[in-house]
Amino acid sequence: xxxxIAQTRKELTQTFRDRLTVLLALVLPLILLMLLGTALSFSxxxxxxxxxxxxxxxxxxxxxxxxxxxxxxxxxxxxTNRRPDEILAAEQARAVVxxxxxxxxxxxxxxxxxxxxxxxxxxxxTANVMRxxxxxxxSAFAAQLNPxxxxxxxxxxxxxxxxxxxxxxxxxxxxxxPGAFAVALALFPPLLAALALSREGEQKTILQVYVSSISAxxxxxxxxxxxxxxxxxxxxxxxxxxxxxxxxxxxxxxxxLIVGTVLYLFCNVCFGVMVGVSIPxxxxxxxxxxxxxxxxxxxxxxxxxxxxxxxxxxxxxSAFVPARYFIEITRDAFVRGGGWPAVWDAPLMLALVSSVxxxxxxxxxxxxxxxxx
Amino acid sequence: MNNFINKIRSQxxxxxxxxxxxxxxxxxxxxxxxxxxxxxxxxxxxFALNPExxxxxxxxxxxxxxxxxxxxxxxxxxxxxxRIADYYRSSEELGQALSAGKLDAGLIIPSDFAKQRExxxxxxxxxxxxxxxxxxxxxxxxxxxxxxxxxxxxxxQPLSLDVxxxxxxxxxxLVTRVALLFNPGLESAWFIVTGVLGVLLVLNGSIIGSAAMxxxxxxxxxxxxxxxxxxxxxxxxxxxxxLFVLLSTQIFLALGVxxxxxxxxxxxxxxxxxxxxxxxxLVGIGIGTFLATFSKSQQQAQxxxxxxxxxxxxxxxxxxxxxxxxxxxxxxTLLNPISHFSAIARGILLxxxxxxxxxWHLLALIGxxxxxxxxxxxxxxxxxx
Numbered sequence: 001x002x003x004x005i006a007q008t009r010k011e012l013t014q015t016f017r018d019r020l021t022v023l024l025a026l027v028l029p030l031i032l033l034m035l036l037g038t039a040l041s042f043s044x045x046x047x048x049x050x051x052x053x054x055x056x057x058x059x060x061x062x063x064x065x066x067x068x069x070x071x072x073x074x075x076x077x078x079x080t081n082r083r084p085d086e087i088l089a090a091e092q093a094r095a096v097v098x099x100x101x102x103x104x105x106x107x108x109x110x111x112x113x114x115x116x117x118x119x120x121x122x123x124x125x126t127a128n129v130m131r132x133x134x135x136x137x138x139s140a141f142a143a144q145l146n147p148x149x150x151x152x153x154x155x156x157x158x159x160x161x162x163x164x165x166x167x168x169x170x171x172x173x174x175x176x177x178p179g180a181f182a183v184a185l186a187l188f189p190p191l192l193a194a195l196a197l198s199r200e201g202e203q204k205t206i207l208q209v210y211v212s213s214i215s216a217x218x219x220x221x222x223x224x225x226x227x228x229x230x231x232x233x234x235x236x237x238x239x240x241x242x243x244x245x246x247x248x249x250x251x252x253x254x255x256x257l258i259v260g261t262v263l264y265l266f267c268n269v270c271f272g273v274m275v276g277v278s279i280p281x282x283x284x285x286x287x288x289x290x291x292x293x294x295x296x297x298x299x300x301x302x303x304x305x306x307x308x309x310x311x312x313x314x315x316x317x318s319a320f321v322p323a324r325y326f327i328e329i330t331r332d333a334f335v336r337g338g339g340w341p342a343v344w345d346a347p348l349m350l351a352l353v354s355s356v357x358x359x360x361x362x363x364x365x366x367x368x369x370x371x372x373x
Numbered sequence: 374m375n376n377f378i379n380k381i382r383s384q385x386x387x388x389x390x391x392x393x394x395x396x397x398x399x400x401x402x403x404x405x406x407x408x409x410x411x412x413x414x415x416x417x418x419x420f421a422l423n424p425e426x427x428x429x430x431x432x433x434x435x436x437x438x439x440x441x442x443x444x445x446x447x448x449x450x451x452x453x454x455x456r457i458a459d460y461y462r463s464s465e466e467l468g469q470a471l472s473a474g475k476l477d478a479g480l481i482i483p484s485d486f487a488k489q490r491e492x493x494x495x496x497x498x499x500x501x502x503x504x505x506x507x508x509x510x511x512x513x514x515x516x517x518x519x520x521x522x523x524x525x526x527x528x529x530q531p532l533s534l535d536v537x538x539x540x541x542x543x544x545x546x547l548v549t550r551v552a553l554l555f556n557p558g559l560e561s562a563w564f565i566v567t568g569v570l571g572v573l574l575v576l577n578g579s580i581i582g583s584a585a586m587x588x589x590x591x592x593x594x595x596x597x598x599x600x601x602x603x604x605x606x607x608x609x610x611x612x613x614x615x616l617f618v619l620l621s622t623q624i625f626l627a628l629g630v631x632x633x634x635x636x637x638x639x640x641x642x643x644x645x646x647x648x649x650x651x652x653x654x655l656v657g658i659g660i661g662t663f664l665a666t667f668s669k670s671q672q673q674a675q676x677x678x679x680x681x682x683x684x685x686x687x688x689x690x691x692x693x694x695x696x697x698x699x700x701x702x703x704x705x706t707l708l709n710p711i712s713h714f715s716a717i718a719r720g721i722l723l724x725x726x727x728x729x730x731x732x733w734h735l736l737a738l739i740g741x742x743x744x745x746x747x748x749x750x751x752x753x754x755x756x757x758x
Contacts, residue, residue, distance in 0.1 A: 020677075028679055030700075031683075031684070039699075044694055089380050090556070110464050119554065124563070124565075125508070127553055128514065132511075132515035136515075138549045164502050166503060167504035281668075283670075283671035283675060306509065311420050341473055
């Protein structure tokens with residue numbers, strides 16, 4: 001135990017001596033958190049739309065006003081003599097709305113009148129949202145003109161009351177926030193741990209460890225403890241920023257979050273230690289941790305889109321991504337509030353994954369130590 | 374005479390160039406790192422960032438248990454968007470399952486539903502959505518609304534026959550006809566792959582560029598290099614040129630992967646795209662060499678990259694639509710080379726746009742490339758002064 005603590009103290013002193021590392025450890029997670037939290041969003045607002053009005057009647061102008069009044073769209077003035085696909089190709093707008101001639105006349109005579117929406121579908125998700133919004137906007141506009149149609153004569157047979165649970169405002173911050181919190185903590189603790197261990201390998205100071213009386217697990221636990229303490233500090237800072245930034249509130253039982261946090265930070269540090277022990281080259285270790293931890297936590301953790309959307313061929317990888325389990329825990333703790341019944345399995349999986357990482361690092365260390373004897 | 378000097382000059386830069394090329398060739402790891410990571414990254418990005426909303430888990434509480442209520446349930450099942458995960462006896466049970474994350478949506482049909490339908494009153498149902506993921510929930514709500522609207526359309530026919538005798542305020546219906554241009558199949562990977570292409574070119578350029586520059590410093594050979602009778606600009610050019618050639622081949626690699634794996638179309642001029650891609654590589658190398666002039670070792674250069682690369686790729690609109698960023702942030706994308714390249718890649722590959730629509734993006738990329746390479750050449754000389 002004494003040897004573990006000594007190792008931890010040595011590591012902490014060494015880490016805090018290097019200014020770039022301290023900056024990296026404490027400031028970068030916060031920058032990343034703010035970046036992920038503010039820049040990553042899919043709720044589009046103010047999409048530029050060009051209207052080509054061939055009808056030029058009070059009704060068509062009313063329709064344009066309704067478009068402009070919506071939050072989703074913003075009408076851009078452009079001459080009507082250009083072809084819609086040219087406008088879209090030049091990225092002057094994301095959609096062109098064509099109001100045909102006789103739009104008003106047809107409508108007043110009880111015929112079907114239609115507006116044509118040409119949508120730039122390069123961004124499939126936004127195109128899907130725009131399509132839905134266009135339909136909703138048009139039917140709301142028609143209902144407003146035709147109160148009788150909606151009220152008495154053609155009563156709808158079934159009416160659905162939509163309830164948006166947990167996030168009635170539909171704010172994407174509530175979804176992205178807990179995920180960004182997990183992803184920001186996924187990168188830097190293991191990076192520091194990997195650097196510390198691969199430095200020992202690169203500068204051959206590891207040989208001193210081999211000949212000393214410290215055993216493999218004591219050495220590793222000492223390092224892990226040091227970086228666990230640093231990552232706890234990162235966690236506290238990140239939480240302090242997230243509360244005002246994303247409006248985090250503890251929803252329900254806080255114990256899953258506490259247990260989950262301890263296991264998650266431990267798991268990440270274990271991963272870093274594993275990489276550091278295996279790669280005795282600092283530059284290569286940085287590359288390995290950065291590409292694996294960041295890429296996988298970012299892409300295969302369900303941070304942006306549900307894990308179930310990933311094709312099965314690569315979905316299995318996400319089982320080894322610690323952030324995936326921690327995101328389940330944070331979303332529950334900060335938004336849903338389901339408590340232990342909802343997330344009991346996530347801490348278990350985290351413990352399992354961390355023991356795999358630790359075992360791998362330990363076996364590697366042991367093997368080297370025997371070699372050194 | 375002038376010609377003669379030029380010839381020597383070109384020979385000198387040629388030998389510097391060959392020296393760099395031989396060094397790179399000896400570094401097998403570098404060659405592997407040029408091919409493997411970008412390919413994998415492109416594939417994972419394209420597959421993993423999938424916003425499709427299908428097969429949502431729907432929980433059902435059917436208190437009415439009549440033909441009319443079953444009709445509603447089957448309308449939901451028939452659409453590909455929902456599948457029934459389970460039936461529940463009460464709305465409390467459904468609520469618990471929703472909060473445990475076992476369901477994405479819940480449908481509650483009250484006990485008086487069938488009766489209301491018989492009396493031709495508007496029958497109400499409740500549709501609950503787990504809106505933690507606001508994007509999915511918004512699209513799912515749209516699907517549900519469309520399903521209900523279709524149901525109403527079907528059941529409205531006999532109803533309107535009943536009241537057909539009284540032609541009330543005769544006014545037409547208003548509909549939208551939507552055409553999805555450039556990507557009618559709503560292939561979401563096309564957006565991601567065209568965006569990530571620029572991210573890869575810039576980031577790889579910066580990582581490999583800084584590594585090559587710092588290597589001389591670490592090995593202590595930089596003094597020798599600077600003592601050669603060549604101006605700094607020439608040394609930097611010779612240093613950059615082979616990397617530039619190597620990294621430019623990544624454009625073909627990435628386009629090949631996009632084509633084979635994601636069936637990415639190429640509707641415009643590939644030559645133009647390649648030109649823009651090489652500019653992007655230059656920008657990346659410029660960033661890398663710039664960072665390298667500040668750092669003493671490879672790991673320091675890489676750590677500094679963390680301050681530059683994530684913001685550059687996140688705030689570019691390469692992976693998320695620029696329109697979804699906070700409004701005050703949107704103008705800053707104009708200062709981001711990745712953002713300009715994504716616009717070019719999407720313009721050429723998907724929209725079939727030409728120089729007339731994309732010239733200013735190209736001009737911006739040229740500006741960034743010239744500025745960054747110029748600054749790093751200047752810094753390169755200064756660091757030894």
